Amino acid sequence: MAYRETEKMRMRKAEARQRIVSCAYQCVAKSGFHSARVTTIAAMAGVATGTIYRHFESKEDLFAEIFRLATQREVDKVAEALSTQGDATVRLEAALRQFAERALRGPVMAWSLIAEPVDPKVEEERLAYRQAYAELFEKAISEGIEEGCIPEQDARQSSTCLVGAIAESLVGPLSPAQAASQAEPINDNYEPLVNSILRFCIQGLTGTRR
Amino acid sequence: MAYRETEKMRMRKAEARQRIVSCAYQCVAKSGFHSARVTTIAAMAGVATGTIYRHFESKEDLFAEIFRLATQREVDKVAEALSTQGDATVRLEAALRQFAERALRGPVMAWSLIAEPVDPKVEEERLAYRQAYAELFEKAISEGIEEGCIPEQDARQSSTCLVGAIAESLVGPLSPAQAASQAEPINDNYEPLVNSILRFCIQGLTGTRR
Numbered sequence: 037m038a039y040r041e042t043e044k045m046r047m048r049k050a051e052a053r054q055r056i057v058s059c060a061y062q063c064v065a066k067s068g069f070h071s072a073r074v075t076t077i078a079a080m081a082g083v084a085t086g087t088i089y090r091h092f093e094s095k096e097d098l099f100a101e102i103f104r105l106a107t108q109r110e111v112d113k114v115a116e117a118l119s120t121q122g123d124a125t126v127r128l129e130a131a132l133r134q135f136a137e138r139a140l141r142g143p144v145m146a147w148s149l150i151a152e153p154v155d156p157k158v159e160e161e162r163l164a165y166r167q168a169y170a171e172l173f174e175k176a177i178s179e180g181i182e183e184g185c186i187p188e189q190d191a192r193q194s195s196t197c198l199v200g201a202i203a204e205s206l207v208g209p210l211s212p213a214q215a216a217s218q219a220e221p222i223n224d225n226y227e228p229l230v231n232s233i234l235r236f237c238i239q240g241l242t243g244t245r246r
Numbered sequence: 247m248a249y250r251e252t253e254k255m256r257m258r259k260a261e262a263r264q265r266i267v268s269c270a271y272q273c274v275a276k277s278g279f280h281s282a283r284v285t286t287i288a289a290m291a292g293v294a295t296g297t298i299y300r301h302f303e304s305k306e307d308l309f310a311e312i313f314r315l316a317t318q319r320e321v322d323k324v325a326e327a328l329s330t331q332g333d334a335t336v337r338l339e340a341a342l343r344q345f346a347e348r349a350l351r352g353p354v355m356a357w358s359l360i361a362e363p364v365d366p367k368v369e370e371e372r373l374a375y376r377q378a379y380a381e382l383f384e385k386a387i388s389e390g391i392e393e394g395c396i397p398e399q400d401a402r403q404s405s406t407c408l409v410g411a412i413a414e415s416l417v418g419p420l421s422p423a424q425a426a427s428q429a430e431p432i433n434d435n436y437e438p439l440v441n442s443i444l445r446f447c448i449q450g451l452t453g454t455r456r
Contacts, residue, residue, distance in 0.1 A: 054384040151364055174397070180342070187455065190285040190442045196421065197446040202412020208410060232400045236450040243445075245397065245453030 049217040053091045055081040060102050065145040067131045068152050069099055078180060092214065096157040103158050107149055115172055124180030128173065129238055132202060136230045139206040166201045186241055198237050205233045263301045270312050275355040278362050279309055298417040306367040311380060313368050317359055317375040323348060324382055334390025338383070339448055346440045351418040360417045380405045387451065396451055409446050415443045 059080035063072035072094050076083040092098040117131035139146035148154075149165065173195035180186030205211055233245045267289035273282035284305050288295040302308040317368065327341035349356035358364075383405035390396030415421055445456045 123254070153369075159363075167439040173331070189445070191443045193415065193439065194446055196415045196418065197443060200410040200418060201450070202385040202410070204410020204413065205403065205406045208406065211406065228400070229403065231401045233407060235399070235453075236404055239453040240411070240446040240450030243453070243455030 037054070044157055049091075052081070052083055052087065056083065056088055056091055056098070057101060061105065064099070064140060064148055067146055068148045069102075069154050069158065070152065072099070074098075074225050080184070096155045099155065100157045100161050103149065103154075103165075104112070106145060107161065107168070108139065110135070110149065111165065111168045114169065116173055116214040118176050123184045123185045124176050124183055125242060126240060128176050128180070128198075129178070130236055131235055132237055133230060134207055135202060136197070136233060137226070140226045140230070143207070150203050150207045151237070166199060172197050173198050180241070187243060189241075199242060201237055201240070202227055202233055205229075224228070252429075259301075262291070262293055262297065266293065266301055266308070267311060267315070270308055270331070271315065273311055274309070274316070274358055275352060278354055278358045279312075279364050280362065280367065282309070286310075309365065310367045310371050311335060313359065313364075313371040316355060317371070317378070320345070320348065320359065321375065321378045321382070325378065328382055328386050334386050334393055334394045335395045335448060338386050338390070338451070339385070339444055341382070342408070342444055342447055343423045345412060346416055346443060347436070350436045353417070358419045360413050376409060380409055383408050388452070397453060399451075404451055407450060409438060410442055411447055411450070415439075426429055 056077060058075045060072065062080070063077055071150065075085055077098075078088055079089075088098065092101070113134050113225055114131045117134040118127050120127055120130055122130070139150075149162070154162065170192070174191045177186055177189070177191040177194055179186055238246055257446075264286060270282060270287045271275065272290070273287055284298055285295055287308075288298055298308065304313070304326075323344050324341045327344040328337050330337055331342055332340070349360075359372070364372065380402070384401045387396055387399070387401040387404055391398055448456055
């Protein structure tokens with residue numbers, strides 16, 4: 037009997053943790069890390085504020101977990117797009133489009149993941165995130181060079197240019213997507229913006245007019 | 247006599263201010279904004295720490311001034327390169343090369359200006375700085391479209407891609423220039439890195455293999 041109760045408590049604890057994570061995720065997606073308050077997250081999750089600190093050592097630890105979850109989702113989507121049919125250029129274009137469209141549909145989350153000033157603990161996760169992207173792109177560019185659809189170049193360097201061009205265009209302070217209301221996703225007519233970024237990136241890689 | 251003394255005092259004050267600014271500039275160039283301490287700056291300038299606060303309301307105000315000075319210098323260099331002879335593509339390439347080589351010669355200052363997490367007051371200056379760059383590039387791209395050496399495109403959007411690609415490559419956490427010791431400029435053999443970034447950028451704009 038004692039064992040069963042412990043098991044039940046463990047399950048309850050896991051459920052509460054899951055609820056906290058899910059509510060924190062929603063808060064960050066709505067207004068960024070800086071505006072997400074532990075008291076709000078606790079109220080949404082239906083737990084006492086103190087309960088959050090039984091699951092996470094600090095707010096920063098909770099946010100680092102949100103960051104990991106959110107970025108893993110984004111990195112998985114890009115990896116998925118890169119593993120579809122077609123030559124490397126086609127696959128890279130699909131992946132960049134995936135990245136761009138998701139960022140434009142969730143501009144606040146994209147900004148939080150890429151550009152929002154964050155705590156050093158979250159910043160560490162961000163570096164890992166950028167590296168994961170750059171490595172995926174680097175691999176695809178190297179494949180393209182082998183296949184012959186992308187000219188010889190420093191694949192690592194070009195992947196860094198890709199990440200920079202697309203991040204600045206979509207979530208940098210100069211981006212039209214950020215100039216629009218941060219709370220509202222851009223639903224209408226982001227095709228020209230996405231096409232213009234993709235053309236720059238693919239031309240940059242291939243040196244062939246699109 | 248009273249007037250002459252006031253004038254003398256004014257000159258002394260201006261000299262002290264100039265010395266403070268110059269020493270703060272050196273500190274930031276050496277180790278970034280975060281590591282630059284007011285006490286160190288005061289000692290270097292030969293003034294009491296309190297004197298700094300007679301010239302600047304706060305450390306943030308002093309740093310915002312350093313930021314403005316340093317970025318104006320960089321923006322002027324890019325504007326100068328963009329106003330040389332040749333078609334828009336040649337001028338853009340010269341400006342991007344200027345930007346890249348300066349960043350590689352002073353990697354800490356470049357990182358402080360572009361990527362170091364900074365106080366909101368300095369961040370405001372940073373936005374103005376990025377806009378100044380983007381506007382210079384946008385103007386040159388528009389000229390290139392008129393001249394016919396750059397194909398029709400959204401000049402503003404492409405200028406944002408340029409700024410992103412080059413900033414990420416040179417001072418982002420993924421940059422090989424930052425992976426090297428931050429205290430030491432990369433003196434040897436940065437040509438391949440610069441050439442690889444420039445090729446990506448110019449190909450991105452023109453769609454013509456370099």
